[in-house]
Amino acid sequence: MFTGMNPKLSVLAAARHGWFSRADALAAGYTDSELRRRLRAGQWSRLCRDVYVEPGTWPVGEQSWDRAVRMHLLRTRAVADRMGSGAVVSHQSAAVLHGLPSWGLDLTKVQVTKPAGRARSDLVTDVHRSRFEPGEVTVVDGLRVVSPARAIAETACASSYEVGVVLGDAALHRRLVTPESLVLTADRHRLWAGSPAARAAARFADGLSESVGESRLRVLMANHGVPPPVLQAEIREEGGRLIGRVDFLVAGRLIVEFDGAEKYGGIGDVVLAEKWREDRLRACGYRVIRVSWADLDQPHALAERILGAL
Numbered sequence: 001m002f003t004g005m006n007p008k009l010s011v012l013a014a015a016r017h018g019w020f021s022r023a024d025a026l027a028a029g030y031t032d033s034e035l036r037r038r039l040r041a042g043q044w045s046r047l048c049r050d051v052y053v054e055p056g057t058w059p060v061g062e063q064s065w066d067r068a069v070r071m072h073l074l075r076t077r078a079v080a081d082r083m084g085s086g087a088v089v090s091h092q093s094a095a096v097l098h099g100l101p102s103w104g105l106d107l108t109k110v111q112v113t114k115p116a117g118r119a120r121s122d123l124v125t126d127v128h129r130s131r132f133e134p135g136e137v138t139v140v141d142g143l144r145v146v147s148p149a150r151a152i153a154e155t156a157c158a159s160s161y162e163v164g165v166v167l168g169d170a171a172l173h174r175r176l177v178t179p180e181s182l183v184l185t186a187d188r189h190r191l192w193a194g195s196p197a198a199r200a201a202a203r204f205a206d207g208l209s210e211s212v213g214e215s216r217l218r219v220l221m222a223n224h225g226v227p228p229p230v231l232q233a234e235i236r237e238e239g240g241r242l243i244g245r246v247d248f249l250v251a252g253r254l255i256v257e258f259d260g261a262e263k264y265g266g267i268g269d270v271v272l273a274e275k276w277r278e279d280r281l282r283a284c285g286y287r288v289i290r291v292s293w294a295d296l297d298q299p300h301a302l303a304e305r306i307l308g309a310l
Contacts, residue, residue, distance in 0.1 A: 004043050004054050006030075013054065016081075017141070019074045022050040047071070048124045051078045069096055072107040079110040079125050080143050087112040088137055088144045090128060091158060094151035097140045100170050103212045104163040105155065113146065113154075133188060148176040149185040156186075156201045157194030162219050164201025169215040172207030179205070208232045213258040214247055216296050224303030227251050227310075235281060243284070244277045254309050255281060255288045 005013065009028035013020040025035055035052075038044040044052045053074055058067070076093045089097060091111035096102060110125045119129040136150045146154065148171050156164025171177045186202040189195060204222070208231035209215045221229065233249035236242050248256040278288055287309050295302045 004038075004056055017074065017077055018057070019047055019051055019053050019078050021078075022052070025052070047074055047078060051075075065102060068107050069102050072096055072110070075124060076110045077141075077143065079112065083112060083125075085144070086117065087114050087127070088132070088146055089140075090146045091126075091151065091154040094145045095148075095155050095167055097143065097145050098148045098151060098171070098176060099174070100148070100151075100167050100176075101212045103166055103216075104159060106159070111154075136185070147185075149181045150189075152177070152182065153186045153189055153192075153195075153198045153202070156198035157189075157192045161197040161201050162216065164198055165204055165219050166212050166215045168201055168205025169207065169209035169218075170212075172205055173210060175207075179207075206231060210247075211258065211260060213260050213291075213293060213296065217248070217256070217258050217291055220296065220299050220302065221248075221250075221256075221306065224299070224307070226303065226306055229256065235284070235286065237280070237284060243280045246281075250306070251310055253286060254306070255286050256291060256306060257288065258291050260293070 006028055009020060009025060009030070012024055012028070022032075022035065026032070035044070039046065039052075043054065043056065045055045047053050058070065062070070072093065073096060076089055076097065080087065080089055089111070090113040092102075092105040092107065093111040095105065096107070109121075109123075111128070112125060113128040113130050113132075115129070115131050117129075119127040121127045132146070132150075136147050138145055138147050145151075152164060152167045152171060155167060168177075168182055172179065172182070182202040182205055183199075186195065186199040190199065192198070204219075206218070209218055210232070214231075218229075218231075227250055229248035229250045231248060232245055233255075234242060234245050235249070235255070246255045247258050250256060281288055289306060289309055291302065
């Protein structure tokens, strides 16, 4: 519940996942002067025109990217409420609603698509016009949203091939889509601007990729001519004992592991277990390369390191 509000407005804001309008506040007994005072004091914050939130209820220490997703979802719900039943949440806004990664997504404006009528955008909303094929519209948390496969195709068209792969990998891994639906949806909209990127991303997507970093690393290796790796390969000793499952096995002898920031968490036992695992892999004749987020920002240097290790 929202502790800085009276009970009537608190219940309404909670039912809307956190946002409320000026009209809601007035109906709950607040005045415009009280609303302005709470805005100045930082108790409430303006989400968009005549729509507000209470930031004091948000988690302390929330990461900036998580906060950006939270704000975008709130704006999306507010915009969808105002636009009525004819509009469907689309593109990256739909991808976020489906729980897909926000890496590389422009969340500055809410994306909606209308099958007919005027497509008038503003400072908060980009409005697109397009017809929907059967099965391309679903419902998420009470909102009409394009399907995951269509959201991925739309977003890849409007952003990049790499973003499309990140989204496609995640959707496949979470079983929100099938490989066939990704490809069919991208091919169905081959006349869209940017469709070559979307179609290529749909074909390259792989549900064995388990994180944004692994997806980006996969794209980087393919772009620089690294032989196609085996994903999530199980490595065993001669007697059959499992040493571990590795992110990428390249050419049967080079192991490439992506180390996310949270992989070890500073826990001593985990670090020691990982060291034992890597020592055993090297003892079995494998070379091991570890890749960090920072390495992904130096693609040529990283590719040379991987190719050199081969």
